[in-house]
Amino acid sequence: MSTIGIRGTFFDFIDDPWKHVGKEQDAARFHKDGLLVVTDGIIADFGPYERVAAAHPGIVISHIKDRIIVPGFIDGHIHLPQTRILGAFGEQLLPWLQTWVYPEELKYKDRDYAREGVKRFLDALLASGTTTCQAFTSSSPVATEELFEEAARRNMRVISGLTGIDRNAPAEFIDTPENFYRDSKRLIATYHNKGRNLYAITPRFAYGASPDLLKACQRLKHEHPDCWVNTHISENPSECRGVLVEHPDCEDYLGVYEKFDLVGPKFSGGHGVYLTNGEFRRMSKKGAAVVFCPCSNLFLGSGLFRLGRATDPEHRVKMSFGTDMGGGNRFSMIQVLDDAYKVGMCNNTMLDGSIDPVRKDLAEAERNKLSPYRGFWSITLAAPKASTSTTSSATSRPARKPISSRSIRTAARSPSRGISRSPPRAAGRARSRKRPTCFSA
Ligand code: GUN
Numbered sequence: 001m002s003t004i005g006i007r008g009t010f011f012d013f014i015d016d017p018w019k020h021v022g023k024e025q026d027a028a029r030f031h032k033d034g035l036l037v038v039t040d041g042i043i044a045d046f047g048p049y050e051r052v053a054a055a056h057p058g059i060v061i062s063h064i065k066d067r068i069i070v071p072g073f074i075d076g077h078i079h080l081p082q083t084r085i086l087g088a089f090g091e092q093l094l095p096w097l098q099t100w101v102y103p104e105e106l107k108y109k110d111r112d113y114a115r116e117g118v119k120r121f122l123d124a125l126l127a128s129g130t131t132t133c134q135a136f137t138s139s140s141p142v143a144t145e146e147l148f149e150e151a152a153r154r155n156m157r158v159i160s161g162l163t164g165i166d167r168n169a170p171a172e173f174i175d176t177p178e179n180f181y182r183d184s185k186r187l188i189a190t191y192h193n194k195g196r197n198l199y200a201i202t203p204r205f206a207y208g209a210s211p212d213l214l215k216a217c218q219r220l221k222h223e224h225p226d227c228w229v230n231t232h233i234s235e236n237p238s239e240c241r242g243v244l245v246e247h248p249d250c251e252d253y254l255g256v257y258e259k260f261d262l263v264g265p266k267f268s269g270g271h272g273v274y275l276t277n278g279e280f281r282r283m284s285k286k287g288a289a290v291v292f293c294p295c296s297n298l299f300l301g302s303g304l305f306r307l308g309r310a311t312d313p314e315h316r317v318k319m320s321f322g323t324d325m326g327g328g329n330r331f332s333m334i335q336v337l338d339d340a341y342k343v344g345m346c347n348n349t350m351l352d353g354s355i356d357p358v359r360k361d362l363a364e365a366e367r368n369k370l371s372p373y374r375g376f377w378s379i380t381l382a383a384p385k386a387s388t389s390t391t392s393s394a395t396s397r398p399a400r401k402p403i404s405s406r407s408i409r410t411a412a413r414s415p416s417r418g419i420s421r422s423p424p425r426a427a428g429r430a431r432s433r434k435r436p437t438c439f440s441a
Pocket residue numbers: 079093097101204205232235296324327
């Protein structure tokens with residue numbers, strides 16, 4: 001047994017700052033002079049130096065001065081095989097995938113190319129302070145194998161899985177549902193829960209998935225209920241419209257994943273820019289997570305994620321943050337927070353009522369403000385809760401009641417945010433068929 005101590009200045013979280021409106025520091029823990037005791041790689045003790053040192057006489061202590069030590073960052077949504085095309089110019093999501101992404105990811109069939117790419121990817125993550133990620137790979141198993149192997153050598157925590165697509169991509173890039181099922185099974189048997197590796201059943205997105213591919217995912221989830229499910233959801237308007245054309249029997253984007261029983265406490269959907277209030281509510285009830293990817297949503301021009309709406313206590317959704325590199329042009333979670341702050345402020349231009357008094361919602365505007373506490377919590381303690389908790393955040397009781405939109409709203413209710421399957425005129429007709437799902441009542 002080997003025990004070491006690290007002495008220095010520490011900052012981390014013990015609770016969710018969104019539950020401590022006006023007193024967010026109550027959610028955090030700061031030791032100007034602290035000691036972390038680690039036994040065989042596991043934290044054995046932590047606290048003020050005087051107390052902890054006295055309890056562990058004789059251990060070897062490294063003293064790190066003039067730094068603040070924080071937990072490793074968690075990237076909830078990133079793409080391994082896009083490392084070499086980060087920053088690709090000039091396209092929104094669907095043409096960007098066709099022009100830049102699929103041709104590059106195809107190269108990861110080659111083991112040497114994949115191995116070198118994995119090293120650069122993990123080096124870049126660690127250089128940015130990220131020690132855990134949930135990563136997409138590619139449609140051939142080589143990239144997934146190489147990622148899990150190298151992550152294990154580095155003792156990093158990686159959640160990943162073969163990234164399935166059988167529609168709307170070049171013929172040489174797509175897979176069949178049968179191959180996807182067979183290869184996923186083998187990869188789960190080899191890598192899930194081996195060391196720190198965890199497996200996510202990964203349909204790339206509903207726009208690239210036939211019902212048969214999603215059925216294969218459903219079967220995998222049924223046979224391996226402890227695996228994660230990782231995908232994209234409601235990122236871009238053209239994509240959202242395309243999903244409803246590909247899956248015409250589904251009411252909305254989330255409905256596609258629900259139809260195949262994929263939405264539950266281990267589900268993460270990246271982006272969620274165009275989720276309606278009704279979809280947020282359903283995700284919240286099922287304990288599913290959304291991953292906020294502001295660098296990517298800005299870089300690809302996808303839109304502004306409604307942070308203050310996702311965190312409404314009436315239907316709060318579990319949330320982690322991600323770079324979505326290479327849609328995001330950064331590896332750094334600090335830059336994710338920087339852009340997330342700006343997205344919240346842009347959203348608030350509508351919510352202060354100065355443009356449209358009907359949309360004034362001061363409570364949502366408050367939740368849109370990503371304070372440093374909310375930000376750092378989101379990329380450390382919150383992220384494992386988003387990807388591992390089995391209880392819905394909707395059921396957990398806040399320490400101090402956060403302000404809900406309903407409780408202080410003075411103007412009319414928020415209008416719809418969802419994407420219709422047809423052009424605007426028809427959209428009005430489609431919506432009038434049923435009760436809007438996106439009102440907050
Ligand atoms: N939707 C499907 N594939 C992708 C991808 O690679 N990146 C992003 N941002 N969205 C996607």
